[in-house]
Amino acid sequence: MKIAMLGTGMVGRTLAGKLDELGHDVVIGTRDPAGTLARTGRDMQGSPPFTDWHQAHAAVRLASFADAAAHGELIVNATAGVASLAALEAAGADALAGKVIMDVSNALDFSHGMPPTLAVANTDSVAEQIQHAYPAARVVKALNTVSSMVMTDPGHIPGGHVVFIAGDDDQAKATVRGLLGEFGWAADTIIDLGGVRLARGPEMYMLLWLSLWGALGTPDFNIAVHRS
């Protein structure tokens, strides 16, 4: 499938690399491709420069948000949640119309210090904001509750741990389920919460996830759901 990966951070790189390995035709989009390629030091999150990653994934083309979105039959929003609406505006409504947007973002807000809060929560979510801004797109929240390593390699964590999807369009959710299956997520480990409004749950879980990272000393964990 032709896929647009919006965002060149660790999540975007990890997902783009995995999708490339799986045989998809991936273009990774960013605000300023020339600037991204010119950067040599680590970024604010401590990630090595994009060019280091790109050398190992030469088949993944780097482009503007607009060019990437025009390429993709499916769009993955792997930008920071606080920058997602700006990224999608740069992509343009025409390039998004009718397409599935798999939104893996979290709207972490570091402006109040550590631990971060969320810029959007409780009465709204990033997924809902995107769906409302682009009603012709078909938004599916997914994978935002795990580290990028767990997203693309669920088998690295033992047991039947789970991820969540939420969106208004059943066909779009089926498409996302298919991609998650390619990543290694068994069908019974993908819990459909319902419509896009229910993206609030997985987005608000992020604060517990961050606390668990602190308590466990690693981001490479996930939750399973046990019932009687």
Place this chain on the structure above:
Amino acid sequence: MKIAMLGTGMVGRTLAGKLDELGHDVVIGTRDPAGTLARTGRDMQGSPPFTDWHQAHAAVRLASFADAAAHGELIVNATAGVASLAALEAAGADALAGKVIMDVSNALDFSHGMPPTLAVANTDSVAEQIQHAYPAARVVKALNTVSSMVMTDPGHIPGGHVVFIAGDDDQAKATVRGLLGEFGWAADTIIDLGGVRLARGPEMYMLLWLSLWGALGTPDFNIAVHRS
């Protein structure tokens, strides 16, 4: 131990009944004891009248918030999160000073329709509000992430599923750990997230918990944490 259970809803009843069975000396506190005893129909949550429950738990005395708090060496806040500060104000700062307050509340706000939002979230939590209002008390967030049945009978759900504690006072957390152990929570299933500020994680998890209730069709489930 002498325990004050603030709140006569399903959570307060279930916890009070279990603590009574375990041999603790429990007084259950409410705003208006006479009114609570006079009620004959089901309440807004569909719970049967308090008197039905009380007949089976006659050793648990019903009292005002103030009388219950004065009795308790440990206070359990099982009131609705949106009413907790008012309940504790009725209990009185003197009756709370120095004591452990185990806060199991969730600040569900149904005023915007279903599914509910939270009245407090993201930049604050009920547990923090209580700790700030009563600095001489020692607040520990606990058990708010599971149904009352799971709180008091974790063995009903298979596997090593977990609960979270958060609070600034290590001794208070040890006391709460002890109570949770009496309920059946093994030591390695109680995850200490850190200070009271980190109560935001388990409180914000409530929206995902509600969505999971919807998806699973039962509130009697819980999450386990798997790591590599």
